[in-house]
Amino acid sequence: MMDIKDILQERILVLDGAMGTMLQRYKFEEEDFRGDRFKDWEHPLKGNNDLLSLTQPEAIAEVHRKYFEAGADIVETNTFSGTSIAMADYHMQDLVYELNYESAKIAKKVADEFTAKEPQKPRFVAGSIGPTNKTASMSPDVNDPGFRAVSFDELRLAYKEQVEALLDGGADLLLVETIFDTLNAKAALFAIEEVKEERNIDVPIMVSGTITDASGRTLSGQTAEAFLISISHIPILSVGFNCALGAKQLVPHLEVVSAKTGYAVSAHPNAGLPNAFGEYDETPEQMAAQIKEYVEKGLVNIVGGCCGTTPEHIKEIANIVKEYQPRKLVVPA
Numbered sequence: 001m002m003d004i005k006d007i008l009q010e011r012i013l014v015l016d017g018a019m020g021t022m023l024q025r026y027k028f029e030e031e032d033f034r035g036d037r038f039k040d041w042e043h044p045l046k047g048n049n050d051l052l053s054l055t056q057p058e059a060i061a062e063v064h065r066k067y068f069e070a071g072a073d074i075v076e077t078n079t080f081s082g083t084s085i086a087m088a089d090y091h092m093q094d095l096v097y098e099l100n101y102e103s104a105k106i107a108k109k110v111a112d113e114f115t116a117k118e119p120q121k122p123r124f125v126a127g128s129i130g131p132t133n134k135t136a137s138m139s140p141d142v143n144d145p146g147f148r149a150v151s152f153d154e155l156r157l158a159y160k161e162q163v164e165a166l167l168d169g170g171a172d173l174l175l176v177e178t179i180f181d182t183l184n185a186k187a188a189l190f191a192i193e194e195v196k197e198e199r200n201i202d203v204p205i206m207v208s209g210t211i212t213d214a215s216g217r218t219l220s221g222q223t224a225e226a227f228l229i230s231i232s233h234i235p236i237l238s239v240g241f242n243c244a245l246g247a248k249q250l251v252p253h254l255e256v257v258s259a260k261t262g263y264a265v266s267a268h269p270n271a272g273l274p275n276a277f278g279e280y281d282e283t284p285e286q287m288a289a290q291i292k293e294y295v296e297k298g299l300v301n302i303v304g305g306c307c308g309t310t311p312e313h314i315k316e317i318a319n320i321v322k323e324y325q326p327r328k329l330v331v332p333a
């Protein structure tokens, strides 16, 4: 299989769109989430999308297949909440290894089918590592600003378990994404480095932050540039942004990062800003027109979609980016 680093020199790679948006189309109910295996589970399971890798694996494979058919080079595993910290909501901490392992296996099997058909366009699986639902650098309690709901070490261990399972299941890359707290991301990156060292392996790492407010800061208060500096000590494949904003609002932040890094730059924005109902309604054509600005300006090497994006969005995006050269990978002076 070709090295993804070499491919990035040649063309812009396309990442998939949202898994959650696609799963909504199946209208799964509580019993579908449970399947046979968890029918007597004592806690509600509806909404635990990661669990669907065990109880509805065909649906997960089908979503991956649709994104590859739309032109994605990389799909993300269905593991955004696959840590013991996030799974505690469902009392499923003990299933974390299996969830990640099976999710990676499902994605890898579909990727291999496509690579076998089109060897000139190898397909990759990125193990999705979400931010967890707890933050290490801020207090959730306004009356107790020194309180922390989770420690760096707890996060590190939780991420390590996820990373090991994703790699065992066949993930080609690891994508630390939707980073709203840089300290959480550092715990994930630390865990990845530990696993790499223990196994004596190298695995490409993608890092993707989230700008959560109009002033252009992440939730832990950093600008795009500060975010870049704080993760720059680790060798990574790419750095960029996803979620929270639509493609248009990400442009100035991508400009900053693109000008200051020698790593590849990635973007997988939402399908616009959410409407009054919290839904995303930018059409594939509208979104692709915004992505066109990225590639005309030479800002990105990897581009895809987050909340609200579908295979139709990815297809439009893939059609646009194939006409353009990738951003040059040179370390700025």
Ligand SMILES: [Zn+2]
Pocket (backbone or CB within 6 Å): 242, 243, 244, 270, 306, 307
């Ligand atoms: Zn999103």
